Amino acid sequence: MNRASDDTSWQALRQLLVERYDHFRRRLARRLGSSDAAQETLHELYLRMDRQDPAGPVQNPSSYILTSAVNLARDRWRTESRRADRLEIDALYELIDESPGPDRIVEARSTFDVLKRALAELSPRQREILIAVRFEKLTQEEIGKRLNVSPRFVRHELQIALKHCEARLAKKI
DSSP: OOOTTSSOOOOHHHHHHHHHHHHHHHHHHHHTTHHHHHHHHHHHHHHOOOOSSOOOEEHHHHHHHHHHHHHHHHHHHHHHHHHHHHHHHHHOOOOOOOOOOOOHHHHHHHHHHHHHHHHHHHHHHHHHHHHHHHHSSOOOHHHHHHTTTTTHHHHHHHHHHHHHHHHHHHHHH
């Protein structure tokens, strides 16, 4: 690896990633909470480092790789979160049936029971956020102020809650 004042090559960073892959995967998995997410992120990072231009001066290549991977995972999470929020909220709207027949009433009660159990499995904060969004029609900013947390944290907890409920409802079918 070049001295810190010299330009570092992307090839050298890729080589370091390959050589210390297990180390990076373990550290990233701890940061992301998922070994699969860590592996996927490192693979994407490896592909992004397939460049010809110099990476520039890098004082600590290991830290650079780990920080780049965390940033990449964050960017992907934000993008997926925006997409998932829209899709999951639309999916919850589809649960409401304006004119149910007897068979739909039985189905709706069964779905409601599954949803009640799913809500009970959420953390109290996640449940409060989901209820505030869905039934009180509060904005994420309003909920954040109420709970003394950031709107970003509210969004994150809401996404987790929606995914959990969606997974429970999918198992019912």
